[in-house]
Amino acid sequence: MKRQCELCEGQILNHKGKRPAACTKKSTEVVDEISCWLNSGNSVKRLCATSVGELRVRGTRKANVVALYSLIGRTAENGEHELDDLLRKLTPFERQELLDLSVPELQRIFTLKIDRLNLNAQHLLRTAELPTGISEEFHLLLTSYQDLLIRRYNILIDKKHSRSPDYVVRSMYKPISFCVFLTENDVTTWGQVGNSELASFLEASETKLSTCLKRFIKYAQTKRNPFKKVSERRPRRGGGAIIETPRPQIVHPSELASYLSNLRTICDDPHYLWAWFVCKMGLTVKKAYDLTLADLSINEQGRCVIRPYEAWIVLPKSIEKIVLEEASNIYPVWKSASEERLKKLRLLASVKKTPEYFSRLYLQNKAKILRSSAIYAMMENGHLDRVTLKTTIGVSMPTLAKLERLFSVDVHRRLDPDFIKLRNTHITGEAGHV
Numbered sequence: 001m002k003r004q005c006e007l008c009e010g011q012i013l014n015h016k017g018k019r020p021a022a023c024t025k026k027s028t029e030v031v032d033e034i035s036c037w038l039n040s041g042n043s044v045k046r047l048c049a050t051s052v053g054e055l056r057v058r059g060t061r062k063a064n065v066v067a068l069y070s071l072i073g074r075t076a077e078n079g080e081h082e083l084d085d086l087l088r089k090l091t092p093f094e095r096q097e098l099l100d101l102s103v104p105e106l107q108r109i110f111t112l113k114i115d116r117l118n119l120n121a122q123h124l125l126r127t128a129e130l131p132t133g134i135s136e137e138f139h140l141l142l143t144s145y146q147d148l149l150i151r152r153y154n155i156l157i158d159k160k161h162s163r164s165p166d167y168v169v170r171s172m173y174k175p176i177s178f179c180v181f182l183t184e185n186d187v188t189t190w191g192q193v194g195n196s197e198l199a200s201f202l203e204a205s206e207t208k209l210s211t212c213l214k215r216f217i218k219y220a221q222t223k224r225n226p227f228k229k230v231s232e233r234r235p236r237r238g239g240g241a242i243i244e245t246p247r248p249q250i251v252h253p254s255e256l257a258s259y260l261s262n263l264r265t266i267c268d269d270p271h272y273l274w275a276w277f278v279c280k281m282g283l284t285v286k287k288a289y290d291l292t293l294a295d296l297s298i299n300e301q302g303r304c305v306i307r308p309y310e311a312w313i314v315l316p317k318s319i320e321k322i323v324l325e326e327a328s329n330i331y332p333v334w335k336s337a338s339e340e341r342l343k344k345l346r347l348l349a350s351v352k353k354t355p356e357y358f359s360r361l362y363l364q365n366k367a368k369i370l371r372s373s374a375i376y377a378m379m380e381n382g383h384l385d386r387v388t389l390k391t392t393i394g395v396s397m398p399t400l401a402k403l404e405r406l407f408s409v410d411v412h413r414r415l416d417p418d419f420i421k422l423r424n425t426h427i428t429g430e431a432g433h434v
Contacts, residue, residue, distance in 0.1 A: 006066050007037060007052050007073070037073060044076035044083070047106035054352065055101060065097055072098070087113055093124035096344075104329055104350045111331050115341050123165040125153060128172035131180055135188040138179040145219055146172055152227060162290065175216035177205065190220050248402045249369045253377040256370065263362065269322045270351045275362055276319060282374040282393045283308055285355045285367045293327055293334045294342035309394035326350065376403050 037049035048069040055062055068090075075086045087095065087110075098110050099121055114121060127150065130142050149168045156163050164170075181201045187193060198217070202209060215226035251259070260279045264272055277288035287308065295307045304320045305312040315323060327334050330349050334342060351358070359367045375395055383389060386400050 005036070007049055007070050040073075042073075042076055044106070044109065045073040047103060047109070048073040048076075051102045051106055054103060056352065057101070065101055068094060068097065084113060084117060087117060087119060092120045092122040095119060095121040096123050099344065107349060108330060108332070111341075111345060112333070115331075115333075115337060121344060125150065125165050125167070126169045128169050128176060131176060134179050134183045137189050138183065141190065141220055142172070142175060142179060145175060145216055148219070148225070171212050171215075174210055174213040177201075178213060178216070181205075193220075247405060248372050248399075250373040250376045250403075250406065251369065253373070253380060256373045256377060259370075267362065270326060270348055271358075271362060273319065273322050273326065274348055274351060274358060277308075278363065278367055279370045279374050281308065281313075282371055282378065282395060284371060285359050285363070287394065289346070289348060289355045289358075291347045292343050293331060293337075293345045293347060294339045296323065296327055296334070296342075296347070298335060308392070310391040311388075313392060323347070372399070372403065375399070376406060379403060379407075 037045045040046050040049075052066055052069055055065065057065065072083070072086065075082050090098075095110070095114060099107055099114075102110060128146060130139060130146075134142075146168060149171050153163055153167050178198075178201055181204065182188075182193060182197060185197070185200070187197060198209070218224075218226040256279055260276065263275050263279075267275065274285075274288055277283045277291070278285055281288075291306070291308065297305050297307070297312065299305050299312070299314070303314050304324055305314050306323070307313070326347060330345050330347070331337065331342070334345070353361070359365060363370060375389070375393070378389065386397060389395050389400060390397065
């Protein structure tokens, strides 16, 4: 059955019993090759079609993005000035969608234009849609709590913190589910809610008491900011049996190096770089995913350095080559661009996989063990100062304390052997006879 392409005027023939979203899919046949954007002489139109074929979004968002690419492609035929005028008319959220969902080649074009035109691009904060079947009290409670989350999100963004545009939606999921459950069980006011209702909800949903739900309950009970930390004096633990905490799992540094070498043979450069950040530098998968071009720089010696946390680190030449290539593909003039612009460009933008999928596929769901192993290897090579490790790669003090237990000696009480000999000579009284 023939149908019109969602992007251009071309005709698509369904193939193999499937209904594909774009002509770039293997299960389609393009009937009208002349009007297909993939065969267009205009590079922007051709890249728009490629980007639509690689979209990983659905529903209303996908329809809006396809319409946006259609508008971009048709405008590009009229010249660069018309395309610049269109980018000026777009909202900051639409510009950010183009940067997030375009293929690397088109993303580079948009980035250069947005920077040259001094335009802003910003993620759109998503809010939760409140259910209509709950009581008025619960509806007002959820509304006020969502307003609190929105204010907190704006404050954090103004203070240069990073938060996902889904921050509010994720924080509201459990509170909404809880209120719907209460309504279905004939509870209409918060005064009727107790521990038994909460326990019934957790049992029915087969889940644990999450932090999001804890904060909502605290807000509902006190009407105060649940994010504000209240200092509480912890009771002193009395004497008794010593509680043995489990030792952290690691793999030997030689096994870690062999595993990373095997990844090098099966991964392309961007995927290997992501794995190297985890298995060699000791970053979390999410932190490596969030690295931006603002975290890169060129030092006085002309070497590329990276700042995963607070301190700058010189990269090995083999990794430096990959990093410079990725940065240049994303934004060729990154070395002279403003930091505000570079903060919006991820270093691993060419990798279209989520951190969860990457961890499962390439790291075999052992990202935490591999990261701990990388940090242990650093410590074994003599990098034992806690403050240095924290400011360099952002590892927490509790994690370092656990890894230190794997060593047979106290790593903070190492003394030079010659000093020990001099000390022993002095203690034994032999120093005065020398």
